[in-house]
Amino acid sequence: MLSVQQLHVKGRRDDLLPPTSLQAKRGDLLLVSGNRQDQRTALALTLTGRMKPSDGHISWDGRVKIKPLRLASGLVDSPGVNEPEQHLSVRDLVTEDLALIPRRYRGALLSKPWLKINRFEDIAELWTEQLPPERRTELLTALALANPYTDLLVIDSPDRHTADVADWLPRLEKLAYDGGRPLAVVATVAALPDNWTGPAAVIGNSIHHPRSAGSHAAEESRLETEDAK
Template sequence: MLCARQPSVKGRRLDLLPPTSLQVARGELLLVTGDRQDQRTALALVLSGRMRPDGGTVSWDGSAGIRPLRRAAALVDSPGVNEPEQHLSVADLVTEDLALVPRRYRGALLSKPWLKVNRFEDVAGLWTEQLPPARRTELLTALALANPGTDLLVVDSPDRHGADPAGWLPRLRELAYDGGRPLAVVATVTALPDGWTGPSAAIGNADRRSSPGSFCTDDGHKTPPTSEYVDENSGLTGEVAK
């Protein structure tokens, strides 16, 4: 389980990230809303262990250190941080990203076989900026999961690529609810999609007067959501992207 108890990041004048509390377990997709891109990115960096908060804590499976969180988390498509460069082809992006997978897993990861096995051969020659939103989300999350140690996906502002949540929501739901490899998935967004009834939070939601212990009373593993919960949210944007 990912547990954030009022993490905050200072800016020059105002907080870059105001205190925000949330939790998400394996088998869950949490959407976190925020009006400002810099705040959404700051939260994504903190939740993925790429930035230390100035206040508050973030823990993964009960471990408060940043190393366990960073090992478990993959930051996906964060603008100005690790979003694909426009001049890269899909094939080149795959080659670069697979080279970042920990060495003990890297031997079997070659770009051409990976593209074929994961069904991206048809877009290998495209520039990354030419990918439709759904294919972009599918590609970048698949690359994040090339590391078998990834248990947490933090996707930064996937709705910036288009107003239709069909470009990202079905894929993230699919990954969170995968019975074979359920993931904890967090996406920062501008606003909740119409009809969304799943878990959500808002940047700056932490009341400074509340106790940090009021969140995440159980930091251990949690079971995936019930089939009724999945069914309730499965009709928001049509079929899951394959």
């Protein structure tokens, strides 16, 4: 489990990441909303051990050292950090990303068989900028999971590519709820999708627990009763 308490990253003027608390368990998809792209990216980098926090606490499976967190986490499509370069073909991107996997975990991973096994042959010759948002999310998350030791997946702002949540949300839900490889999946977003009742948090605030439709209706009823008084 990923546990974060009042994680804070100072910037030159404004906070890169205002104090934020959250939890993400294996088998869950946590959406973290924030208006500013720089704050969403700072959170994604900090959650994966790529950026050192100024204050606060972060642990992965009870371990507070950064190295286990970094080894267990995969950062996906972070703007200005590891988003695919537009001049790359999908085939070249896959070759480069597979080469980054530590040799002892890599085995015989080659781009051509990997593309075939993972059913990306149809987009292999496209430029990365030509990828439809849904296929982009599928490809980049699959590449992050090519490392068998990735247990925490952090996707930075998948909604920046599309206004249709169907282009990214079902894929992330499928990964989180996969019983064969239970993952803790976190996605930073500009705004929570309508009707989202799963785990959610807000940058700069404490964790928000998921609400069922029944609890949502009960809360509305309570507010109506108070207004009537």
